[in-house]
Amino acid sequence: xxxxxxxxxxxxxxxxxxxxxxxxxxxxxxxxxxxxxxxxxxxxxxxxxxxxxxxxxxxxxxxxxxxxxxxxxxxxxxxxxxxxxxxxxxxxxxxxxxxxxxxxxxxxxxxxxxxxxxxxxxxxxxxxxxxxxxxxxxxxxxxxxxxxxxxxxxxxxxxxxxxxxxxxxxxxxxxxxxxxxxxxxxxxxxxxxxxxxxxxxxxxxxxxxxxxxxxxxxxxxxxxxxxxxxxxxxxxxxxxxxx
Numbered sequence: 747x748x749x750x751x752x753x754x755x756x757x758x759x760x761x762x763x764x765x766x767x768x769x770x771x772x773x774x775x776x777x778x779x780x781x782x783x784x785x786x787x788x789x790x791x792x793x794x795x796x797x798x799x800x801x802x803x804x805x806x807x808x809x810x811x812x813x814x815x816x817x818x819x820x821x822x823x824x825x826x827x828x829x830x831x832x833x834x835x836x837x838x839x840x841x842x843x844x845x846x847x848x849x850x851x852x853x854x855x856x857x858x859x860x861x862x863x864x865x866x867x868x869x870x871x872x873x874x875x876x877x878x879x880x881x882x883x884x885x886x887x888x889x890x891x892x893x894x895x896x897x898x899x900x901x902x903x904x905x906x907x908x909x910x911x912x913x914x915x916x917x918x919x920x921x922x923x924x925x926x927x928x929x930x931x932x933x934x935x936x937x938x939x940x941x942x943x944x945x946x947x948x949x950x951x952x953x954x955x956x957x958x959x960x961x962x963x964x965x966x967x968x969x970x971x972x973x974x975x976x977x978x979x980x981x982x983x984x985x986x987x988x989x
Contacts, residue, residue: 751883754785754974758941760952761789761968763796767808770794771815774827777969778819784971788941789827790952791891791912792839796945798830799867806832813842813849820844824881826941828855828890828912836869841888841912843881851879851888857899859892873899878906884976891915894926906936907979913942920949924963931955935982937974944968957982 759777763770771794781787794812795805809829816825825844830837839855854871858864876899878885887903891913903909909930915923923940931938938955942948944965953963954972957979962972 752976754884754976755783756786756788756939756954756972756974757781757784758788758939758952758954758970758972759790759793759968760942760944760950760965760970761793762945762948763790763793763943767795767805767812771812774816775819778823778825781969781971782823784823786824786826786908786910786939786974788910788912788939789825790941790943791828791914792830793827793912793943795830796943797862797864797867797914799863802830802837802867803832805830806837816844817847817849821846824850826888826910826912833869837867838871839864839868839890840871841890843879843886843888845881850881851886853888853890855890855893857890857893857896864892873902876902878903884908886910888912894923894930900930900933904934906934907976908937908939908974909934911938911940913940914945915942915949915951917947917949920951923949924951924953924961927953928955928959928961931957932959935986935988936979 798805828841841853843851856871878887885906887906887909935957944950950965952970
């Protein structure tokens with residue numbers, strides 16, 4: 747096993763999705779270059795296409811091609827986003843983790859948000875796939891938006907050093923997301939990175955939260971920057987033993 751680094755630099759994006767898909771991809775590529783010094787870059791849930799229910803096949807085709815372009819672009823960074831993709835006769839909302847020109851991890855959204863009609867357009871993923879995965883000595887886990895509300899999923903990502911939450915979380919429930927993501931960081935003694943849409947009806951609230959519950963957040967920014975200090979994780983887990 748590789749030794750865990752002492753720190754990692756992070757940027758979590760807080761962007762609106764435009765109707766023209768290519769404009770969104772260009773924006774993401776811009777931020778990848780703008781933040782080349784960051785180890786981790788996280789984009790909001792389905793940022794490239796939003797939830798374009800009227801054009802799902804078109805969104806899926808664009809997303810598949812965009813994923814190929816991103817794999818060519820992403821080298822040392824770890825880039826996390828979710829995409830509308832086609833699986834057989836169905837569509838899925840799939841999170842991908844890209845690193846060194848490869849997809850390191852894939853995970854379909856399991857808990858579909860019925861209030862937003864997601865269950866009518868997407869096939870749910872398998873719950874057992876929500877679990878930590880490792881990249882170069884660091885344990886990561888993913889929860890996609892609405893999945894943040896389910897305490898049994900918090901247990902499934904236990905042991906992760908960093909939990910990443912790409913989201914399209916509505917403005918009306920903004921406080922819920924902020925409280926839940928902070929509680930997850932404290933409960934699981936880990937860092938939590940939330941990347942949320944800044945569309946007009948979305949909550950923004952992209953943030954980086956430490957295991958002690960300290961929050962870096964600024965709704966006015968397109969990119970929220972911060973650091974992960976792995977010594978903080980070790981310190982919390984050593985002094986407050988959860989058994």
